[in-house]
Amino acid sequence: MGKNNAKISNAVIKRLPRYRRYLIELKKKGVEKISSKEFSSLIGYTASQIRQDLNNFGGFGQQGYGYSVDGLYKEISAILGLDKEYRMVIVGAGNLGQAIAKYTHFHKQGFKVCAAFDINPNLIGKDLDGIEILDYENIVEYVEEEEIDIGIICVNRDNAQEVADKLSFAGVKGIWNFAPTDIEVPTHVALEVVHLSDSLHSLAYHMNDIQKKEVAQDKHREEENLRD
Numbered sequence: 001m002g003k004n005n006a007k008i009s010n011a012v013i014k015r016l017p018r019y020r021r022y023l024i025e026l027k028k029k030g031v032e033k034i035s036s037k038e039f040s041s042l043i044g045y046t047a048s049q050i051r052q053d054l055n056n057f058g059g060f061g062q063q064g065y066g067y068s069v070d071g072l073y074k075e076i077s078a079i080l081g082l083d084k085e086y087r088m089v090i091v092g093a094g095n096l097g098q099a100i101a102k103y104t105h106f107h108k109q110g111f112k113v114c115a116a117f118d119i120n121p122n123l124i125g126k127d128l129d130g131i132e133i134l135d136y137e138n139i140v141e142y143v144e145e146e147e148i149d150i151g152i153i154c155v156n157r158d159n160a161q162e163v164a165d166k167l168s169f170a171g172v173k174g175i176w177n178f179a180p181t182d183i184e185v186p187t188h189v190a191l192e193v194v195h196l197s198d199s200l201h202s203l204a205y206h207m208n209d210i211q212k213k214e215v216a217q218d219k220h221r222e223e224e225n226l227r228d
């Protein structure tokens with residue numbers, strides 16, 4: 001595994017979960033092997049892109065055989081670190097924090113939410129489908145004692161850096177930040193940022209782009225009709 005992980009581009013890392021999702025579907029259908037060409041028609045990347053991506057990690061394919069679906073699934077899972085369980089806390093148990101706490105799918109994927117934390121006394125002590133909301137005052141001790149790996153930041157933007165500092169100090173290895181602000185973390189802590197609105201803005205762009213092209217096509221057709 002991972003012959004050269006340090007040099008793997010973020011673009012490749014971002015494609016791996018997609019490969020893995022398709023491999024899960026193939027496994028469900030009982031498919032045992034797949035060529036890069038077949039994988040390409042399924043997933044939409046070119047066969048050479050797939051070979052290049054997977055070569056980053058040492059290949060896994062066999063000439064004339066293709067890829068073992070189960071083997072590739074296990075390798076990609078291991079590369080992504082999905083072959084173990086992660087313990088997480090949510091900080092900020094408002095709308096978003098509660099939605100994440102109640103979303104059971106993460107646990108099925110090995111990401112267990114152990115507790116949520118908040119400063120609001122009206123929320124502290126409440127139970128979110130088996131996940132307790134605890135007092136933010138006690139977060140450092142909890143993270144240390146419960147060996148928490150990941151902190152999920154769901155507080156308002158002004159408090160996000162302070163929360164990130166505390167989580168890093170307490171010993172988390174990764175921070176998943178939902179607050180709409182840039183935060184800084186020490187080099188030993190991994191940071192992943194989620195902006196749902198970026199995705200929505202991208203959708204708006206593509207919708208308008210399609211519309212503009214349709215208008216241009218209509219205009220072109222009208223001009224041609226006038227010429228005939």
Ligand SMILES: NC(=O)c1ccc[n+]([C@@H]2O[C@H](COP(=O)([O-])OP(=O)(O)OC[C@H]3O[C@@H](n4cnc5c(N)ncnc54)[C@H](O)[C@@H]3O)[C@@H](O)[C@H]2O)c1
Nearest residue numbers: 092094095096118119120154155156157178179194195196
């Ligand atoms: N990234 C995204 O795509 C996305 C989507 C939705 C919301 N958000 C962001 O997520 C955050 C939460 O949104 P929301 O709608 O759940 O807000 P909310 O006001 O419902 O919840 C925020 C919670 O954080 C708590 N809080 C504030 N400071 C805290 C601290 N220092 N420690 C512990 N708890 C603290 C508050 O008491 C509150 O319960 C906001 O920053 C929002 O902008 C991001």
